[in-house]
Amino acid sequence: MEAHPGTGPLRFGVFLPPYHNPRRNPTLALEQDLRHVQELDTLGFHQVWFGEHHSGGYEVGPSPELMIAAAAQRTQRIELCSGVISLPYHHPLMVADRINFLDHMTRGRIRIGVGPGALVADSQMMGMDYNLLRPRMEESLDALLELLAGAGPVDRKTEWFTLEDARVQLGSYQHPGVPITVAAAMSPSGPKLAGKYGLGLLSVGGTGDKSIELLEKTWEITSREAVAHDRTVDRRDWAIVGNMHIADTYAEAVEQTRYGLRDFMEYRHVVTPMKMIEPGEEIEHEELVRRVNESGYGCIGDAEQAVAYIRSLLDRTGGFGTFLTTAHDWADTEATSRMYRLLVRDVFPRFTGVCEPLLESYRWTQARKEGFGQRFAAGISNATKDYEQTTAVRAD
Numbered sequence: 001m002e003a004h005p006g007t008g009p010l011r012f013g014v015f016l017p018p019y020h021n022p023r024r025n026p027t028l029a030l031e032q033d034l035r036h037v038q039e040l041d042t043l044g045f046h047q048v049w050f051g052e053h054h055s056g057g058y059e060v061g062p063s064p065e066l067m068i069a070a071a072a073q074r075t076q077r078i079e080l081c082s083g084v085i086s087l088p089y090h091h092p093l094m095v096a097d098r099i100n101f102l103d104h105m106t107r108g109r110i111r112i113g114v115g116p117g118a119l120v121a122d123s124q125m126m127g128m129d130y131n132l133l134r135p136r137m138e139e140s141l142d143a144l145l146e147l148l149a150g151a152g153p154v155d156r157k158t159e160w161f162t163l164e165d166a167r168v169q170l171g172s173y174q175h176p177g178v179p180i181t182v183a184a185a186m187s188p189s190g191p192k193l194a195g196k197y198g199l200g201l202l203s204v205g206g207t208g209d210k211s212i213e214l215l216e217k218t219w220e221i222t223s224r225e226a227v228a229h230d231r232t233v234d235r236r237d238w239a240i241v242g243n244m245h246i247a248d249t250y251a252e253a254v255e256q257t258r259y260g261l262r263d264f265m266e267y268r269h270v271v272t273p274m275k276m277i278e279p280g281e282e283i284e285h286e287e288l289v290r291r292v293n294e295s296g297y298g299c300i301g302d303a304e305q306a307v308a309y310i311r312s313l314l315d316r317t318g319g320f321g322t323f324l325t326t327a328h329d330w331a332d333t334e335a336t337s338r339m340y341r342l343l344v345r346d347v348f349p350r351f352t353g354v355c356e357p358l359l360e361s362y363r364w365t366q367a368r369k370e371g372f373g374q375r376f377a378a379g380i381s382n383a384t385k386d387y388e389q390t391t392a393v394r395a396d
Contacts, residue, residue, distance in 0.1 A: 007236050007319040009353050009354075012046055013045055016036075017059040029060070036337070039340060045340070046078065046079060048079075051084065054125065057267075065098050068082065069105060081181070084115035085115075086115055087114050088117055089117060096144055097170070103174055113181040113183055114140075114180065136158075145180070147166065148172070152167070181237070184203050186214065195223060196229045196231065199233075203215055207243070243298030245261075249302055260330050260332075261288060261289070262285065262288060265288065
C-alpha cells in the first residue's frame with residue numbers, strides 16, 4: 001500500500017463543480033453528471049463534491065444542495081458533499097437549516113464544504129466587494145457552527161446579517177452533527193479556519209508548480225492554528241483536488257483529451273491567474289498535454305502515470321486522507337466512464353491496501369508450491385490406490 005504513513009488507506013472521490021462547455025446542451029450534461037454519480041456509487045468511490053457558481057458559463061451548478069438531493073435519490077453508499085457552499089452569499093440560518101434537512105434526507109450521507117466564493121464575477125453581480133468575502137466567510141462560519149451545535153439561541157449582528165433569538169428547528173441526523181470542511185485555494189484563510197475550529201480541509205487550488213508550494217505549507221498552517229485554539233485536526237480529514245484523465249494507454253489518453261482539454265484551459269485562463277496557454281496561442285494538442293503533465297497541474301496518461309502523480313502529492317504534502325479527481329469534460333462521456341473504472345481497478349488498490357491480503361496469500365502459496373505440489377500428487381495417488389483396492393475387494 002502506497003498511502004503516506006500516518007494517514008492510513010487513501011480515500012478517493014470526484015470533485016464535480018460541474019464543468020461543461022457552454023456550447024453543449026446543459027440539460028443533457030447535468031443528467032450525465034447524475035448518471036456518473038450513480039456509476040461512482042456502484043464502483044465504490046468514497047465521495048462526490050458539488051460546487052456553487054453563478055457566472056462564467058462553464059461551472060453550471062448554482063446549488064450543491066440541489067445536486068446532493070437529486071444524487072441521494074440515485075445512490076446508496078457514496079458520501080455526498082458540497083464543494084462548496086459560498087457562505088457570504090447566504091444568510092447563515094438558511095444554510096444551517098438546509099444542512100440539517102439534507103442530513104435527514106440522505107440518512108446521514110452528507111459532508112458540507114464551505115468557502116468564501118471563488119469567482120469574482122459572482123460577487124460583482126451581487127454588489128459585493130470581493131475583498132470582503134473572506135472576513136464575511138469567517139463571520140458566517142462562526143455563526144453557522146453555533147447554530148448547528150444547537151446549544152441555545154444565537155444572537156448576532158453584523159453589517160450584512162442579523163440573528164435574533166435564532167435556532168435551527170431540526171436537529172442533525174448524524175451524531176454529533178454533520179461534518180464540516182473548509183475550502184482552501186490560494187490564500188491561507190482556509191487552512192487557518194480549519195485549524196481554528198478543528199474542521200476538515202478541502203484544497204482546491206490546484207497541483208501545479210506554484211500551487212504545490214502552497215500545499216506543502218497548508219498543513220503547517222492548519223496544525224499551528226489548531227494548537228493556538230486548543231483544537232485537534234487530522235490529516236485524514238484533508239482532501240486534495242487534482243486533475244487527471246487516464247486511459248488504457250498514454251496514446252489513448254492523449255487522443256481522448258482532444259475532446260475538451262483546450263476549451264477547459266482557455267476557460268481557466270479567463271477566471272484564474274493560471275496560464276497553461278496564452279490567449280489565442282496556437283499550439284499542438286500534444287504540447288498542451290506535455291505542459292499539463294510536466295507542470296504537475298494534472299496527469300494525462302495511463303494508470304501507472306496516475307499512481308506516480310498521486311504518490312508525488314502524498315510525498316510533497318506529507319500525506320492527506322482523500323484524493324479527488326476533477327470532473328472537467330477533458331474527454332467525452334464514454335471515455336470518462338472508462339477512466340473511473342480504470343481508477344478503481346488499477347489505481348485505487350495501490351493506495352487502499354485492499355489487494356494486499358490477496359497478494360500476500362498468493363506469495364505465501366507460491367513460496368510453498370513445491371511442497372504443495374508433492375502433497376497434491378500424493379493425495380491423488382493415495383485416493384487412486386484406495387479406489388482400486390475397494391474395487392478389487394468388491395470384485396472378489
